[in-house]
Amino acid sequence: MDLQALKVFQTVAKMGTISAAARELNYAQSNITTKIQQLENHLQTTLFHRHNRGIILTSKGESLLIYAKRIFRLIDETNKVMKDDQTPKGPLMIGSMETTAAIRLPALLSKYHQGYPDVDLTIITGPTEQHLHGVLQYELDGAFVSGPIEHPEIIQETVFEEELVLITDMKQPSLSSLKEIENRTLLVFRSGCSYRAKLEDWLHQEGVVPNKIMEFGTLDAIIGCVAAGLGISMLPYSVVAKQINGGTLRQHKLPNPYGKVDTLFIYRKDKYVATPLTKFLNLLSEEKGLGEARNLIQI
Known part of the structure; x- marks a missing residue:
């Protein structure tokens, strides 16, 4: 199979028109049409x-597009x-929840970065669902x-x-029931x-229905607006400990199973683990071991 024709096919599928694909590849439209016809004749x-x-x-065509993506991904991996x-x-592309980052x-x-300055490390923040999709689609390492x-x-x-806590402004007294905040606005990420x-x-x-839900793009915006009395939110204690200890936020403990959550590092099983990611995993493992050792010493 002609890989150039397959690349032309993939580009046409992506762009939606012959003319757009021609501009994208800097080809004459007639060349695009010829490549597609050759591929159709071959198949x-x-x-x-x-x-x-x-x-x-x-x-x-939809079936071929799936295989074309696999073929070029394997070529790139090779x-x-x-x-x-x-x-x-x-390059090393790592996704992270904003709170973790x-x-x-x-x-x-x-x-x-100090240990491996030649690695072009990029951190992309966003929600879990986005990063799972990014890893599965080979967009993130x-x-x-x-x-x-x-x-x-x-x-x-x-x-x-992570220990999760419900946070409110300081005017909100300790909660005996969630019904006490039924009319508060929920401040959340997307x-x-x-x-x-x-x-x-x-x-x-x-059985509590929030009065309103407001979405924010940054952690600082959520924390600032909760402190100002705009509404309530749920975040890891590690993220808001400074504000809680400083008296600008009030925390409210959560019952199980809502009070604890694990942060995972994920990557694909079938993807070649290149040296930059290997070193990252090794460092992550070392830091995790040190953290566990520190916790044992404190106990």
């Missing part, structure tokens, strides 16, 4: 339905394997997410255990956030 099937506004994939001389260098990762990332995660294509390791899902599940189980 003896029709890959696109043509219409006035462009083209859409046939069922066979190149990485052949070029990997066990020297930590090149803000509190748990700075020291780890600093140590990694790995990610810190909230557990539990059950997926046959994922390797996971528990790296932190859909896909595991902490939001836990809070909504808890409220649902208790």
